[in-house]
Amino acid sequence: LAKTTQPISMDSYEGQEVNITCSHNNIATNDYITWYQQFPSQGPRFIIQGYKTKVTNEVASLFIPADRKSSTLSLPRVSLSDTAVYYCLVGDLLNAGNNRKLIWGLGTSLAVNP
């Protein structure tokens, strides 16, 4: 099973770009990488998902190298409201029976300072 490792915490300032890396050395061929954001007293919220190379949406980019053993969530020009915990999730999302094998990271607590 894939195991995911993320930094426990990060600090940044408003307007900076923040990159959070997740390590998943044992990622399997069918595994996707998904990132979530969680605010206190709320459920995690989907940010972005990818399989390889680069994916970009309106809020973030996801960089996945060719070996897929890590991934980097990039948040451009963060604001105070981006202060949250960010989770990396690795697993095969295409096969319902594999849902039990999805591996969550323990989360990276990002603090954005004025």
Added chain:
Amino acid sequence: DVKVTQSSRYLVKRTGEKVFLECVQDMDHENMFWYRQDPGLGLRLIYFSYDVKMKEKGDIPEGYSVSREKKERFSLILESASTNQTSMYLCASSLQQGANGYTFGSGTRLTVV
């Protein structure tokens, strides 16, 4: 937007009580999940369901059961609540093939005393 609604934000129950946590989603998602979230342990999957009346054990099913009688509703049952089941419980749903990941509810913080 997909909405996942959990019936209670906060619950306090006594040891030994039978506890029902209800979850409803409004976007016709096939998959539904129950997680618990504890500090230092992250999110752990309790049970999931990929169809009506279907259920699969997750990583920590002991002490829990689930019911999915209708596609939109997934209930988590604590047969006899214990203090070690004090936690944040999160319900989620997703499309069959997981595109765009999970949509989570706001969570139920359960305290067992």
